[in-house]
Amino acid sequence: MTPSSKGDLFDPACPTRKLLDRxxxxxxxxxxxVLADAGPAEVRFADLQRRMPGVSQKMLSVTLQSLTRDxxxxxxxxxxxxxxxHYRLTDLGRSLEVPLAALRSWAEEHMPAIDRANAVAxx
Amino acid sequence: MTPSSKGDLFDPACPTRKLLDRxxxxxxxxxxxVLADAGPAEVRFADLQRRMPGVSQKMLSVTLQSLTRDxxxxxxxxxxxxxxxHYRLTDLGRSLEVPLAALRSWAEEHMPAIDRANAVAxx
DNA sequence: CGGGATCCGTGGCGATACTG
DNA sequence: CAGTATCGCCACGGATCCCG
Numbered sequence: 001m002t003p004s005s006k007g008d009l010f011d012p013a014c015p016t017r018k019l020l021d022r023x024x025x026x027x028x029x030x031x032x033x034v035l036a037d038a039g040p041a042e043v044r045f046a047d048l049q050r051r052m053p054g055v056s057q058k059m060l061s062v063t064l065q066s067l068t069r070d071x072x073x074x075x076x077x078x079x080x081x082x083x084x085x086h087y088r089l090t091d092l093g094r095s096l097e098v099p100l101a102a103l104r105s106w107a108e109e110h111m112p113a114i115d116r117a118n119a120v121a122x123x
Numbered sequence: 124m125t126p127s128s129k130g131d132l133f134d135p136a137c138p139t140r141k142l143l144d145r146x147x148x149x150x151x152x153x154x155x156x157v158l159a160d161a162g163p164a165e166v167r168f169a170d171l172q173r174r175m176p177g178v179s180q181k182m183l184s185v186t187l188q189s190l191t192r193d194x195x196x197x198x199x200x201x202x203x204x205x206x207x208x209h210y211r212l213t214d215l216g217r218s219l220e221v222p223l224a225a226l227r228s229w230a231e232e233h234m235p236a237i238d239r240a241n242a243v244a245x246x
Numbered sequence: 247c248g249g250g251a252t253c254c255g256t257g258g259c260g261a262t263a264c265t266g
Numbered sequence: 267c268a269g270t271a272t273c274g275c276c277a278c279g280g281a282t283c284c285c286g
Contacts, residue, residue, distance in 0.1 A: 015234035016152065016227045022237075024147025026259070029139065045268055056260060061269055071240025082267040083266085092236055099225040104139045106222045111138035113215055117194025149279070168248055179280060184249050205247040206286085 022070065027055050027063045029100060035073065035089045036097040042076065042086035072096060145193065150178050150186045152223060158196065158212045159220040165199065165209035195219060 023029050034051045035043060043051075049060050064087060067073035072093035078084040089097070146152050157174045158166060166174075172183050187210060190196035195216035201207040212220070 015230040017149075018234060018237075019226065019230040020147050020152060024143050026140075029143060057269070058261090058271095059259065062259095069241055069244045070237045071243075072237070077268095080267095081266090083269090085268060092233060092240075095233065096229060099222065099229045102222040102225050103142065106219060107138040107142040110215060110218065111141060114141075114193045114195070117215075118192055120194075121192045180249070181251095181281085182279065185279090188249095200248095203247095204286090208248060 022066070023096075023100065025063070025066075027052065027059055028067065030055075031060070031063050031067060032072070032089070032093060032097060032100060033104075035087060036094065038088070040088065042088045045085050045087070048087065067093070145189070146219075146223065148186070148189075150175065150182055151190065153178075154183070154186050154190065155195070155212070155216060155220060155223060156227070158210060159217065161211070163211065165211045168208050168210070171210065190216070 023032075030052055031048065034048060045060070045064075048064075049055060049057065052060065055063075064073060064075070068075050068087075072090060074088050074090050076086045076088075078086070146155075153175050154171065157171060168183070168187075171187075172178060172180065175183065178186075187196060187198070191198050191210075195213060197211050197213050199209045199211075201209070
């Protein structure tokens with residue numbers, strides 16, 4: 001059903017909400033970081049999976065498809081047998097890495113405080 | 124606490140993952156912004172709901188409880204009848220507003236590009 | 247007024263198996 | 267190697283009703 005089919009009042013596609021829906025998914029921010037750490041170099045699918053412990057083939061696949069559709073990641077297929085597929089961040093993806101790095105920095109600095117607050121709340 | 128795991132996005136207890144699990148929930152970042160916009164002033168439950176179009180009582184309630192448990196929001200109850208409950212950001216919550224504002228800024232600037240990329244992908 | 251309790255649909259995500 | 271297809275679990279979140 002289309003979002004506007006019931007009059008749809010508020011929140012007509014808030015950009016921040018849409019961004020969080022993307023980077024909030026389990027493997028997205030991790031994939032962006034791995035690709036960012038690779039610099040301008042391309043990374044193969046299997047390499048990505050190796051550098052993202054715990055990710056399944058399927059979830060890595062859908063994550064990369066999502067990032068590719070969003071124009072954050074570029075995909076290049078080497079038509080060999082078996083095929084080799086290479087991924088790299090686009091300029092847009094690299095620009096996202098900046099605020100994402102700021103979030104990571106905040107998390108590393110302040111998550112302990114949040115954990116302590118949660119511990120206190122257990123009384 | 125897993126020494127030398129600083130910056131390790133792949134730690135099972137990765138701080139960035141945990142932070143994204145929090146701010147990625149539907150109403151959290153909106154609540155933080157509304158409270159941040161209020162400055163040092165407190166905001167009542169009903170006011171928050173009014174400033175967050177679309178949020179249900181239940182979701183606003185659980186969102187605020189979550190933020191309060193995490194130490195990002197302070198809650199004050201006026202024991203009147205009927206009761207008045209006031210919320211405000213803690214210093215920790217206000218510090219989170221900084222990287223969050225950076226994310227919002229990126230979203231407002233670049234989400235159109237992501238939307239265009241998605242439109243192109245529909246061929 | 248603020249917020250529990252309950253029911254329920256949807257979607258994210260994992261496990262597994264198959265394919266070009 | 268790099269996906270695609272299918273299944274099932276369960277947490278997120280919306281609606282509704284009730285309570286101090």
